[in-house]
Amino acid sequence: MNFEFQNPTRLIFGAGSLSRLGEVVSEYGQKALIVTGGGSIKRSGIFDRAVVSLKGAGIPFAQCAGVEPNPRISSVVRGAETVRTEGCDVIIALGGGSTIDAAKVIAAAVFYDGDPWDMIRHGDEKLYVPLKALPIIAVPTLAATGSEANSTAVISNEETLIKSSISNNCLYPRVAVVDPELTVSVPKDQTAYGVCDTIIHVTETYFNGIGGTPIQDRFAEGVILTAMEWGPKALADGTDIEARAQIQWAALVALNGWLQVGTDSSRPVHKIEHTLSAHHDVTHAAGLSAVNQSWMRFAAKTRPERFVQFAQRIFGLIPKSPDDMDCAMEGIDRFEEFMKSIGCPTSLSEIGIGDELFSRYADDILFLAKDRYGNLPGRPTMNRDDILELLRASL
Amino acid sequence: MNFEFQNPTRLIFGAGSLSRLGEVVSEYGQKALIVTGGGSIKRSGIFDRAVVSLKGAGIPFAQCAGVEPNPRISSVVRGAETVRTEGCDVIIALGGGSTIDAAKVIAAAVFYDGDPWDMIRHGDEKLYVPLKALPIIAVPTLAATGSEANSTAVISNEETLIKSSISNNCLYPRVAVVDPELTVSVPKDQTAYGVCDTIIHVTETYFNGIGGTPIQDRFAEGVILTAMEWGPKALADGTDIEARAQIQWAALVALNGWLQVGTDSSRPVHKIEHTLSAHHDVTHAAGLSAVNQSWMRFAAKTRPERFVQFAQRIFGLIPKSPDDMDCAMEGIDRFEEFMKSIGCPTSLSEIGIGDELFSRYADDILFLAKDRYGNLPGRPTMNRDDILELLRASL
Known part of the structure; x- marks a missing residue:
């Protein structure tokens, strides 16, 4: 650090x-x-x-x-x-x-x-x-x-x-x-997208950081748990000022640097989404949500231990080992269920994006950000084939 | 908030x-x-x-x-x-x-x-x-x-x-x-006192805040858990640079405002300790540790739900109800055991302080900080008798 x-x-x-x-x-x-x-x-x-x-x-x-x-x-x-x-x-x-x-x-x-x-x-x-x-x-x-x-x-x-x-x-x-x-007058769909945006800002840091940052991990989990607890309350009653305050505070600390400091994290899901919404009139959070869970399943293969920690601390799952892949995947499934429950899309087809331009997206994503080997930065890094595979898995 | x-x-x-x-x-x-x-x-x-x-x-x-x-x-x-x-x-x-x-x-x-x-x-x-x-x-x-x-x-x-x-x-x-x-050259006792100081900075905020601050609560728990995990590692091997880094980062964020923001917390245990170490040549953290657990037991009586949350999230205890006093007290006992395990005093007698000047201490504490009713600020507030009772319980 x-x-x-x-x-x-x-x-x-x-x-x-x-x-x-x-x-x-x-x-x-x-x-x-x-x-x-x-x-x-x-x-x-x-x-x-x-x-x-x-x-x-x-x-x-x-x-x-x-x-x-x-x-x-x-x-x-x-x-x-x-x-x-x-x-x-x-x-x-x-x-x-x-x-x-x-x-x-x-x-x-x-x-x-x-x-x-x-x-x-x-x-x-x-x-x-x-x-x-x-x-x-x-x-x-x-x-x-x-x-x-x-x-x-x-x-x-x-x-x-x-x-x-x-x-x-x-x-x-x-x-x-x-x-x-x-x-208080923000409509339901935008409220849900805000909660989604907040949480994915945090997960990007959490899953793409160096690790060995236990305080930042705990802070990140705190923001995710709070957004997952209070987001649905704000959705149920938009005039609930306490719920509105909690999710707005969560959104602010999700990206003011307190969780990111020292983690050296990159944001691959954001790079992918930026390209999608540059080509299509898609709300940022909807684009994030449509590809994020596929990214999680891809990344879990190389860093199972972080996804096990997520499953354990966010959903209370009990892993059989620190790299228990079933537990990691169960955590991602639970997270996807939460996203669906607040009305966020979990596939590209739901936001009207097909596979016609996948090749162009891959080029544009790597144009936005690539490391010296030509790969999209993140943990793990992704080459062009990985990106195409991810897009297909998100259809 | x-x-x-x-x-x-x-x-x-x-x-x-x-x-x-x-x-x-x-x-x-x-x-x-x-x-x-x-x-x-x-x-x-x-x-x-x-x-x-x-x-x-x-x-x-x-x-x-x-x-x-x-x-x-x-x-x-x-x-x-x-x-x-x-x-x-x-x-x-x-x-x-x-x-x-x-x-x-x-x-x-x-x-x-x-x-x-x-x-x-x-x-x-x-x-x-x-x-x-x-x-x-x-x-x-x-x-x-x-x-x-x-x-x-x-x-x-x-x-x-x-x-x-x-x-x-x-x-x-x-x-x-x-x-x-x-x-790395800080001796064991001072290392332990630093960990104690860090944790009590956090608990003061955690137990004396307004409540309704779920993110700040999670952040506070994150710092406590990290200090309790990495403090003993730094004590076991003073040259463990990762452990030294984690506890130093914990000490910094414990009191840079990220946990305190919006909580409107006061610090009664600090006011008590400041008076003790003004009269006696006592290390700050040793003074804190000597009275803190008695303060916790006192405060739990009026705010059991916060101590139950502490017991649950720090020690994994399972309460029977949100204000399960047995669970709250078990959490405080566990915390006291931790303090003892790293070599911190948990009573006034261990730091050579008797009851001779209790009356003077009480006056001085209320001279340092009192609300408009003449009581020591905190949740709950303490009157002169409460302070004397606390000091006696700490003997």
């Missing part, structure tokens, strides 16, 4: 926190760009409440509305232009993970005269590495990606059909204003 | 990290004050290795050596004077928790012309609240207090026999350079 870690994001958490937005923003700037997604933020009244708080603090603002569910680089370009023409000096992201991701890249793009796509990892091309960004205040309206408290953004290029990411210290939001009340 | 949280400390963790000290310090200042404790830091060669790294980076330094195991306010005064006369602009704490605590208060005292004791909470007197401090680089040589990554310092006043604390955002070390290699 050798690592360097710092997460500077200030967290303001709790029901009613949105009312503090204006006061918080005024600490970091004088004119805001508010980045939002679709129309629900205005229909729900959340946008108006944010505006009341900003006006109370005397903060004028411009807008960048309509960021897509898989945020496009063209929206980033548009947002950065608005910042420049309107003279904004602080960015407010008010929405789900896509909105926050777009806001992050807008905040950095303001200081770069070239194409912002130069910042996003894509293949072997040389990248522009941002050195600074405008202060970002993230106000998540969905418990899902945890983007409000980390330094990563995922952006899609609608021309090249590549969906990829940037991670940079300057992209940590200065403040995450996390108000579970904003999530 | 409503809270605000930010821990800005940059963590550099791993065997060999000490060699980066000079490079790191040069990012924050030009001349350092090195704060150290007793002579072991020089005998072990750690001090010389730190000096080599500083010289390599061209960083001159002054020294404040000899900080006491329960650091005294007079050492803080001495260190601040050295900073002023030598013109230091960055503070290096190289030692255990006491050394780091003293360094923190020195860093703030430099900017205050009055008596630094004005910064430490003591009774109802008005305090000086520091607004800034010199940058602090903490290099722990012991896995115990976690002071390297939090904003708290505990200081003793040798004249008034009061031991109390300060917490302030300006006291977060800028960097914690955590090198488990520095702890």
Whole structure:
């Protein structure tokens, strides 16, 4: 375990926190760009409440509305232009993970005269590495990606059909204003996808880390168990504010680095999903869920002991040995049952993806991330044939 | 769960990290004050290795050596004077928790012309609240207090026999350079006390929090289980670098806020111990261990369900009901057995404390911390009679 870690994001958490937005923003700037997604933020009244708080603090603002569910680089370009023409000096992201991701890249793009796509990892091309960004205040309206408290953004290029990411210290939001009340109107399917997203963020770390990180393992299991306990409660009653708070806190810590620190984990299931949703209009979590369990069964063959630990500590199964493959598989089956129980797809066919483009997906996945042997990083690494086998197993 | 949280400390963790000290310090200042404790830091060669790294980076330094195991306010005064006369602009704490605590208060005292004791909470007197401090680089040589990554310092006043604390955002070390290699020469008893300190930091939060914090509970259990698994390995073989790394990581996360966030927990066992070690030359963890289990038995009476959860998740006991008192008590007995097994005292008589001053201790404890009803904060709160009963039960 050798690592360097710092997460500077200030967290303001709790029901009613949105009312503090204006006061918080005024600490970091004088004119805001508010980045939002679709129309629900205005229909729900959340946008108006944010505006009341900003006006109370005397903060004028411009807008960048309509960021897509898989945020496009063209929206980033548009947002950065608005910042420049309107003279904004602080960015407010008010929405789900896509909105926050777009806001992050807008905040950095303001200081770069070239194409912002130069910042996003894509293949072997040389990248522009941002050195600074405008202060970002993230106000998540969905418990899902945890983007409000980390330094990563995922952006899609609608021309090249590549969906990829940037991670940079300057992209940590200065403040995450996390108000579970904003999530009570999230519909059932999106609530379930958020729970799925949270859990798979954790399992990616858990199964792809170096091992020998017992505290991080326990933390990961804690978040999974909590999401599995409180997710169904939020689904049963969307107005259960305690359930909403627990799953939003779970989503945040799932990806703010506390579980990842020191684990040196990669995220193969995410790379696969990024390619699928770059080609198809698929919700991120649905894409993850459709391939994740097949990935687990593939990975269990080479690292049974971690899947046995998962089966034991998440589902209380009792293994016959530390690498009891039956126990490992039983744990994965149980996990798949849970995913189904909250309404998440567990196959590609359920999300309307067939085998026509498998070869293209495999190429694109390895374009996104490959090690020096040409394989997809992860534990185990996957070659092109492994990826094709996984896709077929997910049909 | 409503809270605000930010821990800005940059963590550099791993065997060999000490060699980066000079490079790191040069990012924050030009001349350092090195704060150290007793002579072991020089005998072990750690001090010389730190000096080599500083010289390599061209960083001159002054020294404040000899900080006491329960650091005294007079050492803080001495260190601040050295900073002023030598013109230091960055503070290096190289030692255990006491050394780091003293360094923190020195860093703030430099900017205050009055008596630094004005910064430490003591009774109802008005305090000086520091607004800034010199940058602090903490290099722990012991896995115990976690002071390297939090904003708290505990200081003793040798004249008034009061031991109390300060917490302030300006006291977060800028960097914690955590090198488990520095702890391989820590003797068995201090290693055990460090494990005890770590675990009781966690149990204080776990048993005195608001409840309804399932993720924080799981995190806390994860740190306890890891310290109980790896502590005995470090005791069995002090040179086991993996065991040293695990218990040092456990000590850090036990008190860097990740487990405390949102729990609104107080620390009654610490208040009791602070009074004991202000009157007697007792190691912090030994004082904690001597009264902690009696406190647990006292608290279990009003919050059995949390102690049942502890018994269940730490020791695998199976309760008959959520408030099964037999199960709760069995968990506490098992925990006491563990403390004994690593050589920690479980009674006041073992650390040479009799009942002569119980009345004075009770007064001093309530002088340190009392709520508006005059009781010691905690769950449950304790009145003067409760404290005396607890002390008698700990004999």
